[in-house]
Amino acid sequence: MHLSLNVKFILAYIAFAILSFVGISTLTSRLMLDNATRTRASSFYQEGVYLSNQYVETYFDEETTKGTISRIQTQLSSLSVYLNAHIWLVSREGEIMIDSTPSSSYTHQVIPGFTSVLPSGTYYTTDNFFGMFKENTLSVLIPVTHNYHVRGYIVIYTPMSSVIHQKEGYLMAVYITMIYLMVLGLLFAIANWLIVYRPLRKLKKASAEYAAGNFDYPIVTDRTDELGSLARTMNFMASSLKDSDEDQRKMISNISHDFRSPLTSIKGYIEAMLDGTIPPEMQEKYLNIVLRETERLTGLTSGLLTLNSMDGKQNRLTRSNFDINAVIKNTAASFEGTCTAKHITIDLLFSDWHSYVNADMGKIQQVLYNLIDNAIKFSHPDSKITIETTSKYEKVFVSVRDTGIGIPKDSLKKIWERFYKTDLSRGKDKKGTGLGLSIVKEIIQLHGENINVVSTEGVGTEFIFSLSKVEEQSNARQ
Numbered sequence: 001m002h003l004s005l006n007v008k009f010i011l012a013y014i015a016f017a018i019l020s021f022v023g024i025s026t027l028t029s030r031l032m033l034d035n036a037t038r039t040r041a042s043s044f045y046q047e048g049v050y051l052s053n054q055y056v057e058t059y060f061d062e063e064t065t066k067g068t069i070s071r072i073q074t075q076l077s078s079l080s081v082y083l084n085a086h087i088w089l090v091s092r093e094g095e096i097m098i099d100s101t102p103s104s105s106y107t108h109q110v111i112p113g114f115t116s117v118l119p120s121g122t123y124y125t126t127d128n129f130f131g132m133f134k135e136n137t138l139s140v141l142i143p144v145t146h147n148y149h150v151r152g153y154i155v156i157y158t159p160m161s162s163v164i165h166q167k168e169g170y171l172m173a174v175y176i177t178m179i180y181l182m183v184l185g186l187l188f189a190i191a192n193w194l195i196v197y198r199p200l201r202k203l204k205k206a207s208a209e210y211a212a213g214n215f216d217y218p219i220v221t222d223r224t225d226e227l228g229s230l231a232r233t234m235n236f237m238a239s240s241l242k243d244s245d246e247d248q249r250k251m252i253s254n255i256s257h258d259f260r261s262p263l264t265s266i267k268g269y270i271e272a273m274l275d276g277t278i279p280p281e282m283q284e285k286y287l288n289i290v291l292r293e294t295e296r297l298t299g300l301t302s303g304l305l306t307l308n309s310m311d312g313k314q315n316r317l318t319r320s321n322f323d324i325n326a327v328i329k330n331t332a333a334s335f336e337g338t339c340t341a342k343h344i345t346i347d348l349l350f351s352d353w354h355s356y357v358n359a360d361m362g363k364i365q366q367v368l369y370n371l372i373d374n375a376i377k378f379s380h381p382d383s384k385i386t387i388e389t390t391s392k393y394e395k396v397f398v399s400v401r402d403t404g405i406g407i408p409k410d411s412l413k414k415i416w417e418r419f420y421k422t423d424l425s426r427g428k429d430k431k432g433t434g435l436g437l438s439i440v441k442e443i444i445q446l447h448g449e450n451i452n453v454v455s456t457e458g459v460g461t462e463f464i465f466s467l468s469k470v471e472e473q474s475n476a477r478q
Contacts, residue, residue: 009197013189017182024178029171036167037160041124041140044156047079048087048142052154056089056144059098059152069098076100085158089144090114092152094130106132116143116153126160136160199227206234215242262293317360317446321470324357324364324396325350328387331368335376343381346372349388355396357467363443364467368400370436371463375402378461396469401462407455415453416441440465 003011055075059068076087080100087100094114099107111130118125118141129139139157143150202219209217215238221231269286272278278286325348332346339346357364368387375385379402388399407415415437444451444465451465 009189009192013185017185020178020182021175024171024174028174029167032170032174033164033167036163036170037124037126037138040138040158040163040166044083044085044138044140044158045123045142047083048140048154048156051075051079051087052142052144056152056154059089059144073098073100073102077102083156083158084162085156088155088157090153090155092116092150097152116141116150129155129157133157133159138163196227199223199231203227203231203234206231206238210234210238210241213245215239215245259297262297265293266290317363319358319360321356321358322361323354324398324467325353325355325389327361327365328368328389328398331365332372332387334369335372338376339385342376342379344376344379345384347384347386349386351388351390355389355391356470357396358470359447359467360443363446367440367443367465368398370440371400374436375400375404375461378402379404391469394469395466397464397466399462399464401460403460406457406459406461407453408457412453412455 055072059072072089076089076098077100080087086104088096088106089098090096090111094111096106096109096111111132113130118139119127123142124138124140126136126138128134129137137157137159139155142154142156144152144154199221202221206217206219217238219231219235221228223231269278269290273283273286328348332348335346338344372385372387379385383403385403386399386401388401390397390399417438440463441451447467449466449468451463453461453463455461
């Protein structure tokens, strides 16, 4: 059975209250009764010792008079009222010689089986005191000594019901305190429900809406505590998920477009050749078009595989120390034919003759290739591309700058997304896959470095990335 957090909290509170009252009525009650019994017995014993030393001891003198007996009787009666108990003066044989209540029927009775050693092994007992009473009593036995000999005993007793009544008074105070604490706990539970659970229920509803795809569901809160921070974080998450969902739809649309176009061309040309629409003497021309389209599809597939392999756990870097300037020269030289055809020049500006870095040379070559290829695609004829390296602190910064068409401001944050192409690039770059910059960013991030872009539409674009600089050149590869 599914129980909400609120129901669980209420059930836990009820269980705590019940267990608390059961514990007080059993364990606490027993502990209080034992404590009240020991305290009362100790008080009886102290008063009995004082009574023995000051008054009763003279009873056993050989010259005991009626006045002495009367004085002892008076002291016993007074102390009996003070202690709310009964007092006997008992001989060694167990005969009750004086009772604190003069008219008591216990006077001159012999306590059956009397002994100075109580059954409990202490100076007090809580039973019927050798069968003298029908109910349990708290009975304290104090020896009376005279001339260093025990001559008798003082017995102070009271019904256990009076001790229990005293305990109940203490226990009632505990019950009242417990009820007060339970009321405070209930108020705390209500406050907790208002302050914590109700906002959590709103957050739960919002998370359910987000899970269902409703990212426009707002969480309205003006709280500044952790729940307020969580609500703002969830709002931000919903906004990000909404943007991601839209970007995903755009990416799927771009993938569909980039795959559908070459496939449509290939299908159309092959059908035209099969049904004779394209004569045999023209087939070579269209077969070359089909070949280029298949190469484009191969490039798209390879790019996707490259991106999927960019995982630190699966695609470990093969780092080495090498001269990044030499790698730039070699990579730029591979574009000589393309640059000549478009009358584009590539200028190399190096702050140092050699700039040694620690990185995966093959992957950095791929980064340079993609950035230079992009710069050539979007540069005007008779323009210039500048590749520059500068050293600062422990880094070498590599810049690839063109004077081409630039990137629209609203597209700068999206150019790293897979298959993303700006409207300008769609018109100018018919063969691009939209994966080059995604691959570039994945490789740079795999190195633990950063790449940034600065672009102005109609002026040009500059990409700048960093690499770790090394000083040792002994192991560097030229």
